[in-house]
Amino acid sequence: MNPLERYLEQATKGLWGKKKLEVREEITAHILERAYKHEVSGVAFEIAVSRAIEELGDPKTIRRGMIGVHTMPNVFKISGFLTIAAAGTIAMLSVSSAQVTGTTRVPIVQCQNPATVFFEVPSSSSSKPTQIPCESLVWLEISSLRKTLEPLGVKFEEWVQADMGTYKLMRYRLTFPEGGTATWQQEAGIDDYGSTTNPAIPYLPGFVSVHTLVTALAQVKAPFTMSGWDNPTLRIGQIAFQIGSKETRILGQDWYRIALAAPLYKKLQGITLAPIFLDSPNYVEKSATLAGFPIMYRQYTHQIRTELPNQQIVVVVERTALREISLNNKIQVMPSSTRTFITTVRQDGTIEFPSDAKNIRFVDNLKDMQSSENNGTGAIAVLKFTNQMNLGSETFTAVPSSKFSK
Amino acid sequence: MKPDANLLKGNLDLILLEILEAAPMYGLEIINEAQSRTDGYFDFKEGSLYPALHRLEQQGLLKAEFMDSTTGGPRRKYYRLTDKGSKTLEQKRSEWQRFNRAIEALRGGTT
Incomplete structure (x- = not known):
């Protein structure tokens, strides 16, 4: 990895998706323009780049500031449309249900203490650090999700939003029969560190985290309820489907913990x-x-x-x-x-x-x-x-x- | 003589809004402009500039847009003041003037 790439990775580690790409582009433009000026004065390009990087300063300064501005609001942006029905308290679903299989779980990366619900990142707007949920995440296989939703009338689209060479930014859109849409994006491929760069929401190629899916489904302007404990059933408008399967169970404790992390923290803080x-x-x-x-x-x-x-x-x-x-x-x-x-x-x-x-x-x-x-x-x-x-x-x-x- | 770092940090928003009132600019241009207009007095820590610009953008005080570079390099992200940004700039100017007057009054022994 060249010094410019290394700097960009360090400066944008913790950012996610489009915002990460934008910051990379902005910082790249800054460094290269500075470097060109040094080069004009007779310095070799590599040295000019190194000098420009040095002038820009510690990449952690950018990283900390950007995480404070961009990452935290997204982590807690679980929409008000999301509602959950506690198990056993709603009527049985009358529409057909289907199962999404192929779930897996991985521990979160970069949490200093995996037993801690939240880990802290510096905040740009406050002297107190900001807390980000830190927990094991549950993942759903995207191909299985597609196979489940398409027969129910949900239009499933995926495309490459940006191709950065070492990894791609994929975008997904679900269009529900009643017209609402849910979109999310995630990186695909392995970057130079062999992992994703967002400490709050890591990724697995081909899988979507339940956290991401919940946040995306909350965009659909239709009643969004959940019932059941293990392998819960989600209902969005007239569409209902079950996540998890007999072989790959989604434990209720994990699911509710993810879905309830933000309001519970608010209550406890x-x-x-x-x-x-x-x-x-x-x-x-x-x-x-x-x-x-x-x-x-x-x-x-x-x-x-x-x-x-x-x-x-x-x-x-x-x-x-x-x-x-x-x-x-x-x-x-x-x-x-x-x-x-x-x-x-x-x-x-x-x-x-x-x-x-x-x-x-x-x-x-x-x-x-x-x-x-x-x-x-x-x-x-x-x-x-x-x-x-x-x-x-x-x-x-x-x-x-x-x-x-x- | 350089300004105290805390003084600079505490007034960074005012400085950035003041610079961008004249015209839309990209990050490096803002740094150069700040230095040239103040004879090098305002010498930003470059790495702290971008998070501040993003924060102001998120607050709706700035609007940003990527535009092709005039020199053939990567696209540049230009920031310009929004209406809300202009109003905030006016408020911050007034605050600063009041503060300044109060300091002057103290120096003169009156309140």
Whole structure:
């Protein structure tokens, strides 16, 4: 890779799609024009380019600034059109449904701590860093999506938006029978780093992340609801289809976690001074990685009985005073943390959830959780959301602890 | 003598809007213009210029458009002031003048 390409990659790492291409072009024009001026004064072109790059300064300055301007608004731009119906609370779908198969999951790249819901990037407009959701993403095979949607009357189009040599920018458009469209774009091919450059939304060639698909489908101006837990069914206007299959299951916890990340964070940010931790799907193994190191930590499983209906989806929010972990064979105590666990109420009315604390206390609202820092006891609040939600607004209400019993 | 970095940073929007009021310009042209009009007093950190331009564009104060280079190189991205940008420039000018007057008043021992 030549110095110009290397600089451009570093300066635009973290940007996505068209915006990335535009910034690359703008910076390229800047460097080359500067370089031509140096060249005119008798300097060899390669040296002239290097000098122009040096004058432009650290590529991280551009990268940090651009991510603050462009990446964050997109990450949280989950449209107000997106609504979700909690499992078991809507009528059975009357239209034909189909399955999208070939799902896979990959861990996100560049998250310093994969167990953390959000990771931080510098913000250009505030001294506080901006937080970006950081989680394992679930992927759908695009060819399978196409095979599923076309028989339902959805026009599926894909084309090359830009060909940058090392990778292509692909664009996809779904046109629904009622006229609404959903579009998204993603890189295809492997860049010089062997991976995508957006830390928030990585890609797999031939696959679309559920996060991207949800955001795209939210553009369709039609009711957009979801039902079911594992392998949920999506309904957009009169079209309904199921994602996941028997062989390649999409776990409800993953899906709802992705779909609810933004509003849930909004709800929690008022009470969280510490990082928000999220259970990884393998939480029962009680292991995770922290900054690349494998760690073990103590975890207890709690069960409570509720008066909530069967299959009601709930978010268990836990705030713990201490979190004991074993890092490099040394026991360390982490500061207090808040984490969420999304699950459903079982048929017998019970909820089971993991906790760092052996003894827990339930609180009726999130503000009461803050005191748990001092008394060494984990605090738990159970939130439920309404049956028909709008992700752009407040969607969670705390379930009174009087409704629980052991 | 160069301006204090914080002073420059705090007034970057005003400086950029002021420069672009005259005519649409692309990044490097803005840097050159700032230097030539102030005899080199405003010497931007070039890398911080572009995020600032993008931010102003996102805020609707600037509108940007790629245009072919007159020298045959890659396309250049030209920025121009929008109506909203012109109004913001007026506000920022007034703020700056008020601030300046207040400083002068302090120097003169009056408020």
